[in-house]
Amino acid sequence: MGRVRTARGSAARLGLMVLPVAFFAAFFAYPVAAIIARGLKIDGAWRFGRIGEVLAQSDVRQVLWFTTWQALASTALTLLIALPGAYVFARLDFPGKQVLRAVVTVPFVLPTVVVGTAFLALVGRGGLLDELWGLRLDTTVWAILLAHVFFNYAVVVRTVGGLWTQLDPRQEEAARMLGASRFAAWRQVTLPALAPAVAAAALMVFLFTFTSFGVVQILGGPAFSTLEVEIYRQTSQVFDLSTAAVLTLVQFVAVAAVLAVHAWTVRRRETALRLVDAATTARRPRGTGQRLLLAGVLVTVAGLILLPLAVLVRRSLGAPGFGYYRALTREDGGAFLVPPIEAIGNSLQYAVAATAIAVVIGGLAAAALTRRDAGRFVRGFDALLMLPLGVSAVTVGFGFLIALDEPPLNLRQSWLLVPLAQALVGVPFVVRTMLPVLRAVDVRLREAASVLGASPWRVWREVDLPMVRRALLVAAGFAFAVSLGEFGATVFIARPDNPTLPVAVARLLGRPGDMNYGQAMALSTILMLVCAVALVVLERLRTDRSGEF
């Protein structure tokens, strides 16, 4: 009897997984495989020797080396700068905290193109630092590292801070009653409890910076190139598909390894910690040390996060009477077949469609993954869902172009192509946001409902849905912001007459002249505002901070 029910349960879970698996097979595995086949298969025969040849090239090795060390350096720097922030946001109460928490998250959902542009306006030629002190960083690696910190600050604050708010402060108090000083109590009790979250955050940051594209594309100049930028160059400029395919494979292996470690640390995080209601743990700052720390974090946030955004806005206002903004509404006949302003409408349309797809696919996947005791197959599926976060978006985009243009899947002419690619990146966020909440629903609530006569469907509707509704909205918001900002894949598949905001920004930046530059800043500002509004709405909805983003 029990076994029959378990079997039926697994069948139901497998049923939930059918659609997500089909989605990933058709729109992720197939295009990526197609790209690799195109690069490594010559006259019907695989040429794996090409891998060795490509890896032997000194410039490829240099790209690999740079990609790795800049990711390590960015991760270390981000942890160093963001961990005090995680503490302050988790444990201290101060006026304006909610707003500030939303503000530091803005960069994370900002399109990489905008981040690059903002830093260009700050540290580039004619940028703020150049004007003030003649200081330029845009040809140095510092610009890239700082932009990466800017971009990933929120990952650490949210992942580590989210757990930190829920750690029972009385654990530290217990240590202090046993004679541990404030620091010793933190070191002995809190740090070990936080370690898995810190490791998970570090791995996420490493992943994002290892595959960094937009930021390096704009700030790196000719001197610095990551794997992702090199893949883009090889595919769209050099047209050396076999090198691009090998680089894609290399990146794939590296990302898969990082994700495996990530999955392991996330599981370790689920070991028994004493978690309490997050609302009860924050206190007003007490003593000089805490006040100094708060001040330090506020200054960091102001300098590192607010300043680049402010500079971006200021540059966009550089022409009299909102000149750059007004220019966006004109057809200039150059790189655009339509006024750049139309990109806003395109972006919003695509984002709505992509959000719908991501929520359906991600929601089904999260429902299938809810049970902790899920088997190995299901856990593998969990890791698979994270892959699009790290696999070259450029590859996915180009793969869409060459793989989805013939029957049975001919989407070349379909506007759906862009939302499908964007949803691929949105799904991992939806799963990561929904899963902790779904898992937190006490099984006994469901049992209580079914004992009271609710069918499984009613149980879901009456118990699960009310509890996850907010998480669902938050997930949708993330998917929306992510698809608004998606650049690597969209740049390949967006049609010239239907550019999205980030694509339009990149195109404007790629053309000479103050007018184009100013318009890029104006368009970036608009994109930033749209993302910020989405985020503020999110922050209001968000009640459960234990999600991983």
Place this chain on the structure above:
Amino acid sequence: MPPSLLSLEGATVRFGGRAVLDDVALDVAEHEVVCVLGPSGSGKSTLLRAVAGLQPLDAGRVTLDGRDQSGVPAHRREVGLMFQDHQLFPQRDVAGNVAFGPRMRGASRVEQHQRVRELLELVGLPGAAGRSVAALSGGEQQRVALARALAPRPRLLMLDEPLGQLDRSLRERLVVELRELFGRLGTTVLAVTHDQGEAFALADRVVVMRDGRIAQSGTPLEVWQRPADAFVARFLGFDNVVDATVAGQAADTPWGKVPVPDDAPQGARSLLVRPAGVRLVAADAGLRCTVTARTFRGTHVAVHLQPEDAPRLEAACALRSAPEVGDTVGVEFDGAEIVVLG
């Protein structure tokens, strides 16, 4: 009286304008076991946190061994605190938890090891050193928490609802063990609880708190026999409390005239009639009541009586002579079981 180890003077803590601890004065002598008793929200946990140095005082002071503790951080006060839910460190095993205090005070590995063995022996868990704290039962966690709190030899041991989460039979056994252990070690203890049975069984002295103030302080017997006011009486579980006017050796109450002890204070007072002082007589004598409920209490039967137009009464009856629900009985009062409250 011996000099007090712990002394609170005018201790006040406010949370957003509300005084959670309101001008509290309390002394605990060396080797004394004091139990603070009060309903939830009466400020008893805040009292412990203030002594521990985890909660700064808004006014007043805490002295330990005659030394003012303001400005002394929690980890230098050498007091132990056993938390309500134990707060064992989940990442460490039993030995790691117990050794934590000695380690923080710079004990060598050998000393730590020695101390862990001693204490696990003391709390009746020899050989549990290598176990994970997550695998312990509630009673075992409680013992480990006690061992951990005692390990650094605190001057004063504080217990926050020490037995709160355990089931009844375990609680009754542990409270006896604790009492015996503290007596043997000569530990000075300040405990808080909302359970009067626990407080009476554990303490040399009981302090009843209400709304951040001390309502009464005395030996368990004193508090039980002469509750200071209607609040304390009701908190101790007495329901037969009414307003009365005392004149001479009788008091006017809604239940009619009742006898009071010779030395009773006079005038408008609250009056407590212990259930044992409510005597059942024939229906045509005394106050006429209807039996509304009877509850078996092991040694006696608690009978609820409803007079015609007066508050309900509770009486304690011998097992055999208890009336049935619905019976009509008469009630007389025994002056020896009546207390005129302050």
